[in-house]
Amino acid sequence: MDPFHLFEYSVVLHVHSQYSDGTGTVADIIQAGQAAGVDIVILTDHDTLQPRHDRYGEGYYGRLLFLVGGEITPQQNHLLALFVDQLPNPDLPWGDIVQAVNRREGLSFVAHPVDQGSPFLKLPSYRWTERGVRTFTGIEVWNHLSSWLPSVTNTPTALRAILDPWWRIQGPDPAALQLWDELGQMQRVVGIAGVDAHAARVGGRRLGFTVFPYLVSFQTLRTQIYVPQPLTYHDLGFDQQLIYDALKEGRVALMACREGTEKGFRLWAQTSTHKWPMGSEVPWQSGLTLKATSPVLVSWRVWHNGMLAGDGVGLIGDWPITGPGVWRVELLRGRKQRPWLFSNPIYVREA
Template identity: 35%
Template sequence: MYEAVGVIHLHSTFSDGTADIGEIMTAASQNHLDFVVLTDHDTLRALEFGYEGYHDRIMLLCGYEITPEKDHYLVLGTDKLINSDGGPQVFVTAVRYAGGLGFIAHPDHVGVPRFGVGCYNWTHWEVDGFTGIGIWDLMTDWQERVTGIWQGIKGVLNPLGHIRGPRTVTLKRWDEMNLKRRVVGIGEIDNHGKHHGFLFIRLTIFPYRFAMGTVHNHLLLEKPLSGDFKRDKRALLDALRLGRLYISMEAFGSAKGFRFWGELSDGKSLSMGDRVEFSEGVAFRIESPREAKIRLLCSGIVVKEAVGSRLEYEAGSPGVYRAEVYLPSESGKNRSLPWVFSNPIVLMEGQG
């Protein structure tokens, strides 16, 4: 198994970001990324200007973010630009017909009313046909704790101190949706590198180098990246479409090497993203590259927890199984650091 690590959802000077493609790829290389998925607002100009491809050893994939007032939608894997006319069901379906992948962006965004940052959550849950949703967004997570001036200052001085992990409401909805069909979870950074003036100081929230070292997507591939862009892009998109990935807060530690899989009694194995009918004797295994608190959840309920670098569990019932890993806090405070969130393996209820 090979791992391609990258960030999804950021903006460049082609829309309202402050970094150009060269600066973004420099920040990507400083963070040792394998790929970057650029999603400027309602434009594919980076693609049209020929920026998609390998930049040294890092792949740049150019997608876009459909940006109506609420209900933002990330699109990748198509060179067709679809707009927000007609509303969410229309554009979600149009992306599908164009052969693209679509992800609901920052679904439970709350904004920062205190500082005039709007709330750009997803409001149309009756819509179907999307590939997946963002389960962990750096900006949503960070902004949720910027409730006043003091919390704002703390959040700028120590952004990681505000990080609490994916929102409970998001995970709950995600688990429920996966009972019915595969809904892939991705991590987002939604970075713009915006400059703000505050007490005569110029602040950047966030510098690209910082943001690109936070929420990472680890895509599991059968073969290593070949260097052939077309082929490698297809491999990344396939892994994203199938949910063969886990998400980490890399600023808390490198999660590379984390694994979550299932073993069937006939010797076959199940990867993240797989869905099979429930049968007796499915063993789940989780391996963490560092000693940590490992949790296995079945449809939102913790069924086993272990401190160490591995966990094993024999599944006794159908459900949406996924892993979460938490690191102890360095400061010794009574808080563990949200580190790894896997995509699920689903054991479906039998028909009989």
């Protein structure tokens, strides 16, 4: 049921090491990625690509591919920059930061765009405010740390939340989904999921503890990518290009690992003569349908420009595309019917 014969890989994005404000070494992060069973880990330390020169730099570690990007961190409006050889100065105007990444043909994702911060923990909001600049690749629709922080309002809730990385988290912030749907009506905006892992230490060496070790964070959210050829696990440049193309073109889904990590989800649009994969911009025409498959039994929700446009239950989804706009699907599963997967959109544009 996959007309494009794509290969799927699980990516952990938005990770910090000792090279910025994380507590772990690069070796620690690679080991956690291997233990978590992910395929690709992309490190994004603040304003540095120095981990590329670490003893454990970019490359293959068994069946794990480790890559290094960066998070550019002005006071507000943080930007994840991937596949670049240099990071722009965070003191530049934000539009210039985005353009600098574009000039280097990198990919740029607005980090935690609706972040609320935490007054109790004295963490400011790092939400995206530069809404006039839209030349980035996409946005971090689901950031685990930003989703978790609002539940921490006092000492009892802090203790409860530290024990459960999913406490009070049901899905991405609705404001992030709304923003994504609105932006997508103007241009392709690739959505990703980030863990924002720091393995933060609280307390002293003897009595302290780690809030969400890397292994725990790596089992919260994944960004699933879909590529036309399998990774070689020996040709780094070729494999990086596959990953780059998938992220740039929106062949990406957001996965909540609490509900499962099975691979096999696919989404595409088709007519009687043509098919387009997830992330495509498709000319509006009569006879367009939205097709999807799941590896497990799920409940489907179909969204059109942020409005519920269809639903269903099963392994296969099939819905008519009734007009131009942003079309994406959400998969729910389990006894509590919690969100599991969020597709990137099919963009149906006026011909």
